[in-house]
Amino acid sequence: MxxxxxxxxxxxxxxxxxxxxxxxxxxxxxxxxxxxxxxxxxxxxxxxxxxxxxxxxxxxxxxxxxxxxxxxxxxxxxxxxxxxxxxxxxLYKKPSKQLRIVLRNCGRINPESIEDYIAKGGYLALKKVLLEMTPDAVIEEMKKSGLRGRGGAGYPTWLKWKFTRQVTAEQKYVICNADEGDPGAYMDRSVLEGDPHSVVEGLIIAAYTIGASRGYFYIRAEYPLAVERIRLAISQAYEYGLLGKSILGTDFDFDIEIRLGAGAFVCGEETALIASIEGKRGTPRPRPPYPSVKGLWDKPTAINNVETLANVPYIILEGADNFAKIGTATSKGTKVFALTGKVKNSGLVEVPMGITLREIVYDIGGGTISGKPIKAVQTGGPSGGVVPEEYLDTPVDYENLQKLGSIMGSGGMIVMDEDDCMVDIARFYLGFCVDESCGKCAPCRIGGFQMLKVLERIASGKGKSADISLLKRIAFAMQKASLCGLGQTAANPVLSTLRYFENEYKEHIDERYCRAAKCVELLNYTIIQEKCKRCTVCVNQCPVKAIAGSRETGFSINVDTCIKCGRCFEVCKFKAIARK
Amino acid sequence: MEKLTPQKLEQLHKQKKQQQGNLIRVGMSSCGIAAGAQQVYSVLKEEVSKRGLPVSVEKCGCLGMCYAEPLVEVQVEGVPTVIYGKVNPEVALKILEKHVVSKMLVNDYIFTFQVE
Amino acid sequence: MAKVIKAKINGILLRVPEGTTILEAAKQVQIKIPTLCKHPDLEPSASCGICIVKVKGSNKMLRACCTPLEEAMEVITHDPEIVEIRRTVIELILSNHPNDCLKCARNNNCELQKLTADFGINAESFPQFLRDIPKDISTNAVDLEPQKCILCGRCVHVCQNLQDVWALSFLERGIHTRISPAGDIQLADSPCVKCGQCSAHCPTGAIVEQDHTARVWEALQDTEKYCVVQIAPAVRASIGEAFGYTGRNFTKKLYALLRRLGFKAVFDTNFAADVTIMEEASEFEERLLKAEKPLPLITTCCPSWVDFMEKFHTDMIEHFSSCKSPHEILGVLSKTYYAQKNKIDPAKIVMVSIMPCTSKKYEISRSEEMFASGYQDIDIVLCTRELARMIKQAGIDFENLPEEEADSILGEYSGAGVIFGATGGVMEAALRTAHYFICGKDLKNVEFNQVRGLKGIKEAEIEIGAKKIRVAVAHGLSNVEFVLNKVRQAKRDNLALPYHFIEVMACPGGCIGGGGQPYMVTDELRIKRAQALYEDDASKQIRFSHQNPYIKRLYEEFLEKPLSQKSHQLLHTRYKARPTYRK
Structure with missing residues (x-):
């Protein structure tokens, strides 16, 4: 031993x-x-x-x-x-940067066992709420905690619950928005798969607080494992009397149903989500009236994100004051980020608000995979923006990220190095929004499309000098005149990359040059004569016979014939093809 | 299953909190499964059952170290608890043999050992 | 009493009832916030983004069409930033719209065109791209041209929520969104009842009535043909809107106009309305007294309603009056009665009808009974909007024409005939005559106010002799289900009939609100149009269909009596169940 x-x-x-x-x-x-x-x-x-x-x-x-x-x-x-x-x-003090509150049970329990969850204190928060607290007391506690919506908008949770509670109606609803659609974000998925009961408990507490007797989980169909684990958790909760009639022997009844999304990013927007549950086309509705007043089937409805709800049992059990000790003055608690991109340790990290981006990327993430310096970090998904290297010491919270021209969003964080082209990044995100646009309002439907066309022209070397102001003009119209958040924020990645990397745009337009060598049509392939051994492998491999010359005089690539497929670059054993 | 009263809930909590035992946890969220955790889990369950080893094999969620999936946590009496990463069925069998049976940690696969 | 709130728009203080939208409130201080997708007749869809305004204290811009003005709000409706954004949005919409104004049916009468002109847009800042979607002219009544569609959503709202037909919906999403029947089929294969409400609300040329004016010009110029024409009651009350008049009755000028255009005989559908009443009141009397066929009796003058019933309510077919619509009755009579009396070869007659709807374009070939004269009883249907275009093409100073009369044999009408155009009108006219048929004497008070007006479902009880007759009037197809379900329930539970007589008009307001009527209809306009018809009725000496001397002559000389064999042969039709989706 x-x-x-x-x-x-x-x-x-x-x-x-x-x-x-x-x-x-x-x-x-x-x-x-x-x-x-x-x-x-x-x-x-x-x-x-x-x-x-x-x-x-x-x-x-x-x-x-x-x-x-x-x-x-x-x-x-x-x-x-x-x-x-x-x-x-x-001696070395390993800095423990992470603070696992939302992910407290993920990886520590069997998500398919309600008894594992109970062993960790599960449903004790619900017990406390039902037996010892009035709905107003819960709202007061949530107010003290300072919890803000983790879906991206950062709206104070206590205020949303308060407004919904205030409206008199014979039927109210709560909805858990699990339609996580940002590309590269999977925090909600992990919570649903790893600790489904924490979200269920949070939803029951929300329902009790606002006076709802029915609730829905709206989960995107692309998350079958999450759907399965939530389904199992709900049925276990029913078995144990934690859902249904007379929960824990009190007079509080609450039922939950699962509804699946069907492949529309826009259905993560609350009014489009409501339309989807109602069986209608998933398009947003104008607000006001807000869902707290007129939501699902015109009844008062509170919609909360998965991560927000997962925080609730913790706040109730550990106390709002303890929660409020974590984070900054305006952004309390922790945030789960999906750290991906050119980073060594990609995965989910949960950190207290106020930690800097540099700490997240270097201390937790281990720095870039390539070892090259970071160019920028993209936050907030398709509604967000880029934070360039010089601002990496900014403490992360809702307000700071907004000032930098980005947003917290749902937690996507993508690390980029010099091999990432900012024009390409903007084009990718805008392309996503154009694909996912519901099409109802003209500013987003047509504006996004036209903006994308401009970006595609720039990326293929056909940009014009007036393009940058054209982009800004459409962006402004989309921001102000779109019906919902998708259209209003679709231009953010473009505006943000323009703000910090306008020089890259200008290089694409004026010099037809992509410094990250990402935009294929702008790449120029030339033969480095000093390294060329005249073996003619590239000559034979070129699909359009763009390489000509002789063993005596040397070879060269015809720029007009070249289709920039990159084959010569790949096959040259002597690294004699230059690509820039 | 009887519906819980507040008292029964409290009791269940205290009762389940105590239970410990030898345990292997396999990260079985989408990130793990995408990396091959399903095979690791199956192999471990089969082998443990076949050999009647005194350890239970369970699923767990995503620890956040998605870059190291499939992750396998091993809690065995007399050995420090560690989490192995980038486990494949071959390594899984090695873990059973060395760690569970011979109470010796496996080299080159440990990703963290300080778990609360 | 709604609470009154105080707020400011462009610095001007105003007081409005709580719940008033910013758009409506602004009108009270003479501010017109530009809109595009908003139609005064419909709930806002909030899609175009043109009506955005600034609100002090917020970074966002809100849509004036659907945002209620709130206490102490300070709204700015126009400033350089807002106007610039509106221009950008219009230009974006134009970039996705064909530049076809000169060839489009909506030229000079198009909401998008007007908005573009108002904004003085004279540049194409964005490259144009058109969606590759073909036209759909399959119904021969309502044409879809989805390339011109700006996705305002009015047609979908009207077809789904107001008419309950669900022939149109949005397909796909994003930039590929388009209007189409579900399943991407042709409109003719869908539940579409051709009511044309979609075309009446469309802001652009995306949905228009199929234009048949060219055929009419051709017929008029053909010396071999003998062109005759009939005008529906609703047309006279609304044609004036194309020239700036609302609620004015242009009957006699219309007769003059049609003769000027070249029609050899000018008839009035109101005459045939009187015939319809003779037949239908007789039917009602029979069903009430002899009980061979079941009550309630349901009117059938509206071909969209007939189509709707044949598709969705086939269990009610036995309740339908077998009587054709006045439109078709006049058609068949023109090629039989009129032709014989005036020794004209019916093969040479071209019967054109001017109707307030697009549905009649479908009705004329609906079934073989529409060929009862031996020829197609009605050759061409034009709707009010097409007539307005023809008047302008013909270069006639319509509003100043002298007044003329119709060709009496099929042109004189009673007051009961003219009110057919308003919802409740058929019911009123039928009751006036039914009373006479059943009791043998005329009513003293001929005006039935309980069945007039715009309430979606109107119910009334009238005493005819010793019997209490219960009637229902529904307009707008979404109101039909309630009425029919009451009947079904009574039949199921063996209760007394909720109604003996039911009138249904597919279009809200009745024919005066028809799908072929002038654009920008509102309830206010519907009331005005109906009022013109009721005034025509009130001004008439003869207000009962059975007292119309020309009707008496028609029966004496030609039809013998209502429901005679000849009547059945010429004036009655059959119905059958039709699939909601073909193929």
Whole structure:
């Protein structure tokens, strides 16, 4: 039986090679001290520490050393392993940047077991609310907590519940919006799959607070596992008397149904979502009246995002004051981000509001995959914008991101390096919005389309100098005259990239040059004569016979014939084709 | 299943909180399944049942370390609890053999060991 | 009493009842906020984005057509920014619209054209792109040209919610959105009843009545042909709108006009309305007293209603009056009675009718009974809008024409005939004569106010002799289901009949609100048009169909008596169940 375990990794190296070498050295020393039966030494794959040289963690002492040199090994064995004492100058405090509230149970419990959830304190918040709190008291608690809608709008949750509660009606509804549609965002999916009961509990508490007797989960059909886990959670809750009539023996009745989305991003917008549940075409309606007053089937309805609801049981049990201690003055609590793109550790991170983008991307994310410097971080999905490198030290909260021209959004965070073209990014997001536009209002339907055409022209080298002001003109009209958030924010990625990277647009237009080498039509392929061995492989591979010349005089690519397919670039073994 | 009263809920909570035991958790959310967790889970369940090992195999959600999926957490008495990442069926069997049976950690696959 | 709120628009203080939209409130201080997709007759769809206004204290711009003015709101309706955005939106819409104004039926009468002109748009800032969607002329009554559609949604709203037909819907999404029957089929294969309400509300040339004026010009110029014409009651009350007059009755000038155009005989559908009453009141008397066929009796002058019933309410076919519409009756009589009396070869007669609807274009070939004369009883149907265009093409100073009379043999009408054009009119006319047929004496008070007006379903009880006759009048097809369900329930539960006699008009307001009538109809306009007809009735000496001397002559000389064999052969028709979706 091992009494001590030593975890070991060389975090300064790129390959496992170094770690193996270091491991052998350490193991030898252990053998020398005849400790091989008491001490287990293990090579780890990745423990969230980067560029701190050799890192060693010793259990059960819970001691973490970093920037260890091989010369220190003996010292460590003598002091910490043999005598369980700490070596101060090697100690390393691993910054724990993440704070898991929404994801508190994800990965810690079996999502298909209600008893696992109860073991972790599940439904105790509901019990407290039903037995000890009035709806107004719940609203007061939510107000103190400062929780704001996590779907992207950041509307104060307590206020939405208050407005819906205030309206008198014989029927009210609550809806959980699980139509998460931002490309690259999957926070809600993970919560629904990993801890479905937390959302169910949050929805029941919401229903009690506003006086709703029926609720809906609107889940996009592209999330079949989430649908299945929620379906199972709901049926388990019914079994245990946590849904249905007389919940927990009180006089509160509440029923939940699941409705599936059918492939429309716009149905994440609350009035379009309502139309969809009503069986109508999923298009938005003008507001006012707001859903709190006239929502589903014209009844008062409160619609909340998955992440918002997952916070609710925590706030009730741990107390609003404790929740409000986390975050900034205007943005309380944590936020789950889907960190993706050119980052080493892509995945979900949950951090307190106020943490900087740099901390998220470097300390948690491990920096860029390529090692190249970050160009910008895109936040907020198709409604958001880019935050360039120089603003990475901005503390993340709703207001700060807005000031920078982006938004918090639902939590998508995409890391970009110099190989990402800003015009291409804008075109991608706008293309998404044009695809997903419901088509009801002219500014979004036609404006988005025309804007996309301009961007496509710019990206293919046919841009005109008046294009930038044309883009801005359409963007302004879309922002002000579109019927819903999709149209109103579709121009954000364009405006944001124009704000910080106008030079890239100008390069595309004036110089027909794409510095990230992303826009295919702008790429020029030329032969680097010094490297060219005149092997004629590229000549034979070219599908349009654009390469001509001879072994004596050399070869060149005919710019007019070249279709920029990139074949020559791929096949040249001597890297003699230049692409820029 | 009887419908819970507030008291029964409280009781159930206290009762389930205590239960521990040897446990293997496999990340079975979409990120894990996309990376191949379904096969890992099946292999582990089969093998544990076949060999009658004193450990239960369960699903769990997404830990957030999606870049390291499939993730497998192993809690065995007498061994520090760790989470293995980038596990495939071969590695899964190795984990059973080394970690569960021989109570020795497996090299090169650990992604985190400090789990609350 | 609605609460009154105070607010400011463009700095002007005003007081309005709570709930008034910014658009309506602005009118009270003489501010016209431009709109495009909003029709005064319909609920706002909030799609075009032209009516946006600024509200102090908010970054957003709101749509004036659907946003209620709130207490202490300060609204700005026009400033350089707002106007610039409106221009951009109009230009965007134009970039997706064909530049076909000169060849379009809506030239000079198009809401998009007017808005563009008002804004002084004289540049094409955006490249034009048209959707590749073919025209649909399958119904021969209402033509769809989806390339011109600006997706205002009015037609879908009207067809789905007001008419309950659901022939039109939105298909696909985003830039590919278009109007089409569900399943992307031709309109003729859909539940469409050709009522034309879609075309009456369309702001552009995307949905228009199929234009048959060219055929009429051709016939008029053909020396071999003997062209005759009939005008429907509703036309006389609304043709004036094309020349700036509302609610004015142009009957006698219309007769003069039609003769000037070249028609050899000018008839009036009102005469045939009187014939319809003779036949239908007799039917009612029979069903009431002999009970061989069941009550309630349901009117059938409206071909859209007939089509709707044949598709959606086939269980009610036995209740339908077998009598044709006045339109068709006049058609068949012109090629038989009139032709014989005046020794004209019916093969040479071209019978043109001017109707307030598009549905009649479909009616004329609906079934073989529409050929009862041995020829197609009616050759061409024009709607009011087409006539207005013809008048302008013919270069006639319509409003100053002298007044003339119709050709009496098929032209003289009683007051009961003219009120057919308003909802409740058929019922009133029928009751006037039914009373006489059943009791043997005329009513003293001939005006039935309970069946007049724009309420969707009107119910009344009238005493005819010892019997209490219960009637219902419905207009707008969405009101039909309620009435019919009451009848069905009574039949099921063996209760007393809720109604003995039911009148249904497909178009809201009755024929005066027809799908072929001048654009921009509102309830106010419907009332004015109906009022002109009621005034015509009140001014008449003869207000009962059975007292019309020309009607008496028709029966004496030609038909013998109502429901005679000849009547049945010429003036009656049959119905059958039709599929809602063909193929």
């Amino acid at each position: 091992y009494t001590k375990t030593v975890f070991l990794k060389d975090t300064g190296a790129d390959t496992e090679e170094r770690t193996r070498q270091v491991y052998s050295v350490f193991i030898d020393l252990i053998r020398n001290h005849n400790l091989q039966d008491q001490v287990q030494v293990v090579r780890v794959a990745d423990i969230g520490i980067y560029n701190q040289g050799i890192v060693i963690e010793i259990l059960p002492d819970n001691v973490l050393y970093a920037n260890v040199k091989e010369e220190d090994f003996s010292r460590i064995i003598d002091t910490t392993i043999k005598e369980s004492k700490v070596i101060e100058d090697l």
